[in-house]
Amino acid sequence: MLVSSRLITAAGIVPLPIAARAASLLFQQVLKSHSRLFDRLGDYRYSSFGFAPSDLAFEFVIRPAGDSIQTFRRGRAPTADARISGPLFLMLALVEGRLDGDAVFFARKLTVTGNMEAVLALRNALDDSAIDLVKLAGDMSGPVRRPVMGALSSIRRRALEAAGARWN
Numbered sequence: 001m002l003v004s005s006r007l008i009t010a011a012g013i014v015p016l017p018i019a020a021r022a023a024s025l026l027f028q029q030v031l032k033s034h035s036r037l038f039d040r041l042g043d044y045r046y047s048s049f050g051f052a053p054s055d056l057a058f059e060f061v062i063r064p065a066g067d068s069i070q071t072f073r074r075g076r077a078p079t080a081d082a083r084i085s086g087p088l089f090l091m092l093a094l095v096e097g098r099l100d101g102d103a104v105f106f107a108r109k110l111t112v113t114g115n116m117e118a119v120l121a122l123r124n125a126l127d128d129s130a131i132d133l134v135k136l137a138g139d140m141s142g143p144v145r146r147p148v149m150g151a152l153s154s155i156r157r158r159a160l161e162a163a164g165a166r167w168n
Helices: 002-012 016-033 039-046 088-095 101-106 116-127 133-139 142-162
Strands: 049-053 058-063 068-073 082-086 111-114
Touching: 016 058, 016 068, 016 133, 039 116, 049 088, 049 116, 082 088, 082 116, 088 101, 088 116, 088 142, 111 116, 133 142
Parallel strands: 049 082
Antiparallel strands: 049 058, 058 068, 082 111
8 A cells, every 4th residue: 555655654654753652742642532451451460562664664563551661672672561563553443442452463464472461451441441542643633633534544545454454
């Protein structure tokens, strides 16, 4: 898919501090809008979750207990208690609860390693959250909110269609 591949390529040349700041801003916006997101994790709140998009030059580690996200260049993230890897747009769609996580996992579009119970607890927490990353990014965009949301919605839809994924 042309748009996504260009976007992913462009993201690869972004300096790490800028990528980290963007990830942090979006993560904080998610937490602000969904303050009880990690409540269902129980003791897994103290786990670390690694996310390694296979098509992006960055990896992320989230620590729910500290409401923190760290960004690393691919291959440089510390070991996490649980790690999920796969295409970026599939992972983002799962965060939003727009895809059937079991179907994506069993189709081998995602790889999960480490503490599977922690991943299941995270999935259950996300399933109830109704996160809309496009809306949250738009809310952060000020006066260019509408065009940003339109562009991101279109990119999200085309990326998932190209991956053969269907919305829930």
